[in-house]
Amino acid sequence: MKTIRSLLAAIGCAVLALTGVLIAPSSASADTVTRVTAPQLRFTSYNICGNMCGDPNYYDNQRRIDQVVAETSADVWGADQIFLSEVCRSQYDAILAKLAPKGFNGLYTATLSGYPTICHGSDYGMAVFVKGPALETTVLDLTQGGETEPIKNPCIKSRLQGRITWSCSIHLYWSASPTLRDAEARELAAQAKAWEDAGIPVVLGGDFNAPPASTMASYFYEPALGGGAKGTMIEVDETDRDYFTPACVSAEVSQCRSGQDSKDGGKIDYVFLSAKYFANPEADVLPMDTKVSDHKLLRGAATWKHSGQTTGSLSS
Secondary structure, X not given: OHHHHHHHHHHHHHHHOOOOOOOOEOOOOOOOOOOOOOOOEEEEEEEOOOOOOOOOOOOOHHHHHHHHHHOOOOXXXXXXXXXXXXEEHHHXXXXXXXXXXXXXXXXXXXXXXXXXXXXXXXXXXEEEEEEOOOOEEEEEEOOOOOOOOOOEEEEEEEEEOOEEXXXXXXXXXXXXXXXXXXXXXXXXXXXXXXXXXXXXXXXXXXXXXXXXXXXHHHXXXXXXXXXXXXXXXXXXXXXXXXXXXXXXXXXXXXXXXXXXXXXXXXXXXXXXXXXXXXXXXXXXXXXXXXXXXXXXXXXXXXXXXXXXXXXXXXXX
Protein backbone atom coordinates (compact mmCIF):
# COMPACT_ATOMS: atom_id res chain seq x y z
CA MET A 1 0.00 0.00 0.00
CA LYS A 2 2.80 2.42 0.87
CA THR A 3 5.68 1.74 -1.51
CA ILE A 4 3.62 2.33 -4.62
CA ARG A 5 2.15 5.51 -3.17
CA SER A 6 5.65 6.80 -2.42
CA LEU A 7 6.64 6.27 -6.07
CA LEU A 8 3.49 8.05 -7.20
CA ALA A 9 4.20 11.05 -4.99
CA ALA A 10 7.71 11.32 -6.40
CA ILE A 11 6.33 11.29 -9.93
CA GLY A 12 3.82 13.92 -8.83
CA CYS A 13 6.56 16.32 -7.87
CA ALA A 14 7.82 16.35 -11.43
CA VAL A 15 4.34 16.79 -12.86
CA LEU A 16 3.32 19.57 -10.48
CA ALA A 17 5.35 22.26 -12.20
CA LEU A 18 3.60 21.76 -15.54
CA THR A 19 0.25 23.29 -14.60
CA GLY A 20 -0.94 26.63 -15.98
CA VAL A 21 -4.26 28.29 -15.24
CA LEU A 22 -6.41 31.19 -16.37
CA ILE A 23 -8.13 33.01 -13.49
CA ALA A 24 -8.66 36.72 -13.12
CA PRO A 25 -5.48 38.49 -11.96
CA SER A 26 -5.12 39.31 -8.30
CA SER A 27 -2.55 40.88 -6.03
CA ALA A 28 -3.41 38.44 -3.25
CA SER A 29 -0.46 37.33 -1.18
CA ALA A 30 0.21 33.91 0.29
CA ASP A 31 -2.13 32.50 2.90
CA THR A 32 -1.59 33.38 6.52
CA VAL A 33 -3.79 30.84 8.24
CA THR A 34 -4.30 30.82 12.00
CA ARG A 35 -7.08 29.66 14.28
CA VAL A 36 -7.90 33.33 14.91
CA THR A 37 -7.93 34.65 11.34
CA ALA A 38 -9.07 31.65 9.26
CA PRO A 39 -12.59 31.59 7.78
CA GLN A 40 -15.26 30.12 10.04
CA LEU A 41 -15.80 26.74 8.35
CA ARG A 42 -12.93 24.49 9.42
CA PHE A 43 -11.73 21.11 8.11
CA THR A 44 -8.89 18.71 8.83
CA SER A 45 -7.68 15.97 6.48
CA TYR A 46 -5.08 13.47 7.66
CA ASN A 47 -3.80 10.12 6.46
CA ILE A 48 -2.82 8.81 9.89
CA CYS A 49 -0.97 5.74 8.57
CA GLY A 50 -2.71 3.76 11.28
CA ASN A 51 -1.45 0.33 10.26
CA MET A 52 1.83 0.81 8.38
CA CYS A 53 3.00 3.32 11.01
CA GLY A 54 1.99 1.06 13.88
CA ASP A 55 5.35 -0.21 15.15
CA PRO A 56 5.49 0.98 18.80
CA ASN A 57 9.28 1.22 18.55
CA TYR A 58 8.92 4.09 16.09
CA TYR A 59 5.36 5.42 16.37
CA ASP A 60 3.12 6.66 19.17
CA ASN A 61 -0.50 5.58 18.76
CA GLN A 62 -1.80 7.62 21.70
CA ARG A 63 -0.11 10.70 20.27
CA ARG A 64 -1.86 9.96 16.96
CA ILE A 65 -5.26 9.80 18.64
CA ASP A 66 -4.64 12.90 20.75
CA GLN A 67 -3.48 14.89 17.73
CA VAL A 68 -6.67 14.15 15.80
CA VAL A 69 -8.88 14.99 18.77
CA ALA A 70 -6.98 18.23 19.42
CA GLU A 71 -7.94 19.50 15.94
CA THR A 72 -11.48 20.08 17.25
CA SER A 73 -10.36 22.29 20.14
CA ALA A 74 -11.04 25.99 19.71
CA ASP A 75 -7.56 26.89 20.94
CA VAL A 76 -5.94 24.60 18.34
CA TRP A 77 -8.01 24.72 15.13
CA GLY A 78 -11.70 24.24 15.90
CA ALA A 79 -12.38 21.74 13.12
CA ASP A 80 -16.02 21.18 12.22
CA GLN A 81 -15.20 18.07 10.20
CA ILE A 82 -12.30 15.60 10.13
CA PHE A 83 -11.37 13.24 7.29
CA LEU A 84 -9.06 10.31 8.10
CA SER A 85 -7.41 7.70 5.86
CA GLU A 86 -5.71 4.44 6.86
CA VAL A 87 -7.48 4.01 10.19
CA CYS A 88 -7.65 0.93 12.40
CA ARG A 89 -11.03 0.29 14.00
CA SER A 90 -9.54 0.63 17.49
CA GLN A 91 -8.17 4.06 16.58
CA TYR A 92 -11.55 5.18 15.26
CA ASP A 93 -13.28 3.95 18.42
CA ALA A 94 -10.78 5.78 20.64
CA ILE A 95 -11.15 9.03 18.70
CA LEU A 96 -14.94 8.87 18.64
CA ALA A 97 -15.04 8.21 22.39
CA LYS A 98 -13.23 11.50 22.91
CA LEU A 99 -15.18 13.46 20.28
CA ALA A 100 -18.70 12.29 21.10
CA PRO A 101 -18.90 14.35 24.33
CA LYS A 102 -17.99 17.38 22.18
CA GLY A 103 -21.01 16.78 19.94
CA PHE A 104 -19.33 14.89 17.10
CA ASN A 105 -20.61 11.89 15.21
CA GLY A 106 -18.59 9.59 12.99
CA LEU A 107 -18.76 6.89 10.36
CA TYR A 108 -16.19 4.14 9.86
CA THR A 109 -15.82 2.00 6.75
CA ALA A 110 -13.63 -1.10 6.72
CA THR A 111 -11.68 -1.80 3.55
CA LEU A 112 -9.78 -4.81 4.96
CA SER A 113 -10.76 -7.18 7.77
CA GLY A 114 -9.42 -10.30 9.42
CA TYR A 115 -5.75 -10.07 8.43
CA PRO A 116 -3.48 -10.88 11.41
CA THR A 117 -0.73 -8.56 10.13
CA ILE A 118 -3.08 -5.59 9.58
CA CYS A 119 -4.33 -3.60 12.59
CA HIS A 120 -3.64 -6.65 14.79
CA GLY A 121 -6.39 -8.54 13.03
CA SER A 122 -9.07 -5.87 13.39
CA ASP A 123 -10.69 -3.72 10.70
CA TYR A 124 -8.65 -1.28 8.62
CA GLY A 125 -10.28 1.50 6.66
CA MET A 126 -11.58 5.06 6.53
CA ALA A 127 -13.30 7.49 8.89
CA VAL A 128 -15.16 10.78 8.80
CA PHE A 129 -16.24 12.87 11.80
CA VAL A 130 -18.72 15.76 11.77
CA LYS A 131 -19.88 18.15 14.45
CA GLY A 132 -23.57 17.61 15.14
CA PRO A 133 -26.06 14.84 14.37
CA ALA A 134 -25.68 12.58 11.36
CA LEU A 135 -28.82 13.06 9.28
CA GLU A 136 -27.93 10.32 6.81
CA THR A 137 -24.92 8.17 5.97
CA THR A 138 -23.68 6.33 2.91
CA VAL A 139 -20.55 4.56 1.74
CA LEU A 140 -19.33 5.31 -1.78
CA ASP A 141 -17.80 2.13 -3.20
CA LEU A 142 -15.61 3.41 -6.02
CA THR A 143 -13.87 0.09 -6.66
CA GLN A 144 -13.39 -0.38 -10.39
CA GLY A 145 -11.93 -3.90 -10.33
CA GLY A 146 -8.23 -4.61 -10.26
CA GLU A 147 -7.47 -2.71 -7.05
CA THR A 148 -5.68 -4.64 -4.30
CA GLU A 149 -8.32 -3.59 -1.78
CA PRO A 150 -11.79 -2.04 -2.01
CA ILE A 151 -11.98 1.72 -2.46
CA LYS A 152 -14.74 2.56 0.01
CA ASN A 153 -15.38 6.08 1.24
CA PRO A 154 -17.67 6.97 4.17
CA CYS A 155 -19.98 9.99 3.85
CA ILE A 156 -22.18 11.78 6.36
CA LYS A 157 -25.00 14.21 5.65
CA SER A 158 -25.07 16.74 8.48
CA ARG A 159 -25.46 20.42 9.25
CA LEU A 160 -22.18 22.27 8.77
CA GLN A 161 -22.70 25.30 11.00
CA GLY A 162 -26.40 25.11 10.17
CA ARG A 163 -26.34 24.23 6.49
CA ILE A 164 -27.03 20.68 5.33
CA THR A 165 -23.90 19.28 3.68
CA TRP A 166 -22.58 15.95 2.41
CA SER A 167 -19.05 15.27 3.69
CA CYS A 168 -16.92 12.30 2.57
CA SER A 169 -13.55 10.93 3.60
CA ILE A 170 -11.66 9.94 0.45
CA HIS A 171 -8.81 7.56 -0.33
CA LEU A 172 -8.26 6.90 -4.02
CA TYR A 173 -6.12 4.07 -5.38
CA TRP A 174 -2.36 4.32 -4.90
CA SER A 175 -1.09 2.47 -7.97
CA ALA A 176 1.63 4.13 -10.05
CA SER A 177 -0.73 3.66 -13.00
CA PRO A 178 -3.46 6.31 -12.96
CA THR A 179 -6.10 4.28 -14.83
CA LEU A 180 -8.12 2.96 -11.88
CA ARG A 181 -7.63 6.09 -9.79
CA ASP A 182 -8.85 8.32 -12.62
CA ALA A 183 -11.96 6.17 -13.04
CA GLU A 184 -12.63 6.34 -9.29
CA ALA A 185 -12.23 10.13 -9.39
CA ARG A 186 -14.64 10.44 -12.31
CA GLU A 187 -17.28 8.45 -10.42
CA LEU A 188 -16.71 10.41 -7.22
CA ALA A 189 -16.97 13.76 -9.00
CA ALA A 190 -20.22 12.67 -10.65
CA GLN A 191 -21.73 11.82 -7.27
CA ALA A 192 -20.58 15.13 -5.80
CA LYS A 193 -22.18 17.00 -8.70
CA ALA A 194 -25.44 15.10 -8.25
CA TRP A 195 -25.59 16.23 -4.63
CA GLU A 196 -24.70 19.80 -5.64
CA ASP A 197 -27.40 19.81 -8.30
CA ALA A 198 -29.85 18.73 -5.60
CA GLY A 199 -28.93 21.86 -3.65
CA ILE A 200 -26.55 20.26 -1.14
CA PRO A 201 -22.97 21.50 -0.64
CA VAL A 202 -20.26 18.82 -0.71
CA VAL A 203 -16.93 18.47 1.11
CA LEU A 204 -14.42 15.83 -0.01
CA GLY A 205 -11.35 15.44 2.18
CA GLY A 206 -8.57 12.90 2.05
CA ASP A 207 -5.66 11.24 0.29
CA PHE A 208 -6.29 11.41 -3.48
CA ASN A 209 -2.88 9.94 -4.35
CA ALA A 210 -2.09 12.21 -7.30
CA PRO A 211 -0.81 15.79 -7.74
CA PRO A 212 -2.88 18.85 -8.67
CA ALA A 213 -1.83 18.73 -12.33
CA SER A 214 -3.08 15.15 -12.75
CA THR A 215 -6.07 13.90 -14.72
CA MET A 216 -7.49 12.73 -11.40
CA ALA A 217 -7.55 16.28 -10.05
CA SER A 218 -9.09 17.61 -13.27
CA TYR A 219 -12.37 15.96 -12.30
CA PHE A 220 -12.62 18.30 -9.28
CA TYR A 221 -10.96 21.64 -10.13
CA GLU A 222 -13.08 24.19 -11.99
CA PRO A 223 -12.50 24.58 -15.77
CA ALA A 224 -11.12 28.10 -15.37
CA LEU A 225 -8.05 26.67 -13.67
CA GLY A 226 -6.95 25.11 -16.95
CA GLY A 227 -5.07 21.92 -17.60
CA GLY A 228 -8.22 20.14 -18.72
CA ALA A 229 -10.09 20.80 -15.47
CA LYS A 230 -13.78 19.93 -15.70
CA GLY A 231 -14.95 19.93 -12.09
CA THR A 232 -17.24 21.96 -9.87
CA MET A 233 -15.09 22.41 -6.78
CA ILE A 234 -12.51 24.64 -5.17
CA GLU A 235 -9.58 23.28 -3.17
CA VAL A 236 -8.58 24.83 0.11
CA ASP A 237 -4.93 25.45 -0.87
CA GLU A 238 -5.47 26.80 -4.38
CA THR A 239 -5.06 30.44 -3.31
CA ASP A 240 -1.67 30.19 -1.57
CA ARG A 241 0.81 32.04 -3.80
CA ASP A 242 3.77 30.61 -1.88
CA TYR A 243 3.12 27.33 -3.68
CA PHE A 244 1.90 28.52 -7.08
CA THR A 245 3.49 26.97 -10.16
CA PRO A 246 5.78 29.22 -12.24
CA ALA A 247 3.02 29.49 -14.86
CA CYS A 248 0.56 30.77 -12.27
CA VAL A 249 3.05 33.27 -10.89
CA SER A 250 3.78 34.61 -14.37
CA ALA A 251 0.08 34.93 -15.16
CA GLU A 252 -0.58 36.80 -11.88
CA VAL A 253 -3.64 34.69 -11.19
CA SER A 254 -5.43 34.34 -7.86
CA GLN A 255 -6.08 30.58 -7.97
CA CYS A 256 -3.84 27.75 -9.10
CA ARG A 257 -3.77 23.98 -9.31
CA SER A 258 -1.11 23.80 -6.64
CA GLY A 259 -0.56 23.68 -2.91
CA GLN A 260 1.87 22.86 -0.15
CA ASP A 261 3.34 19.36 -0.23
CA SER A 262 1.76 16.76 2.04
CA LYS A 263 3.91 13.68 1.34
CA ASP A 264 7.31 13.01 -0.21
CA GLY A 265 7.63 16.55 -1.56
CA GLY A 266 4.31 16.66 -3.41
CA LYS A 267 0.68 17.47 -2.75
CA ILE A 268 -1.60 14.41 -2.76
CA ASP A 269 -3.92 15.33 0.14
CA TYR A 270 -6.87 17.65 -0.51
CA VAL A 271 -10.04 19.21 0.81
CA PHE A 272 -12.37 19.97 -2.10
CA LEU A 273 -15.46 22.14 -1.57
CA SER A 274 -18.42 22.83 -3.85
CA ALA A 275 -17.60 26.07 -5.68
CA LYS A 276 -21.30 26.84 -5.94
CA TYR A 277 -21.60 27.07 -2.16
CA PHE A 278 -18.16 27.83 -0.67
CA ALA A 279 -15.72 30.74 -1.05
CA ASN A 280 -12.52 32.22 0.37
CA PRO A 281 -10.57 28.96 0.76
CA GLU A 282 -7.44 28.92 2.87
CA ALA A 283 -5.17 26.09 3.99
CA ASP A 284 -2.17 25.23 6.06
CA VAL A 285 -0.08 22.06 6.12
CA LEU A 286 1.59 21.22 9.40
CA PRO A 287 5.14 19.86 9.64
CA MET A 288 5.24 16.08 9.45
CA ASP A 289 5.00 14.36 12.81
CA THR A 290 7.15 11.29 12.22
CA LYS A 291 5.88 9.67 15.42
CA VAL A 292 2.38 9.61 13.94
CA SER A 293 2.35 9.30 10.14
CA ASP A 294 4.21 9.51 6.84
CA HIS A 295 1.78 12.24 5.69
CA LYS A 296 1.41 15.82 6.85
CA LEU A 297 -1.82 17.07 8.37
CA LEU A 298 -3.84 19.40 6.13
CA ARG A 299 -6.06 22.12 7.59
CA GLY A 300 -8.59 23.89 5.40
CA ALA A 301 -11.04 26.72 5.92
CA ALA A 302 -13.67 28.59 3.91
CA THR A 303 -16.82 30.68 4.14
CA TRP A 304 -20.24 30.17 2.66
CA LYS A 305 -20.27 31.79 -0.77
CA HIS A 306 -23.12 34.24 -0.35
CA SER A 307 -23.74 36.54 2.56
CA GLY A 308 -26.73 35.41 4.54
CA GLN A 309 -26.00 31.76 3.74
CA THR A 310 -24.00 30.98 6.85
CA THR A 311 -26.90 29.02 8.25
CA GLY A 312 -28.32 28.11 4.84
CA SER A 313 -31.24 25.82 4.13
CA LEU A 314 -32.13 23.31 6.81
CA SER A 315 -34.53 21.37 4.62
CA SER A 316 -32.40 20.12 1.73
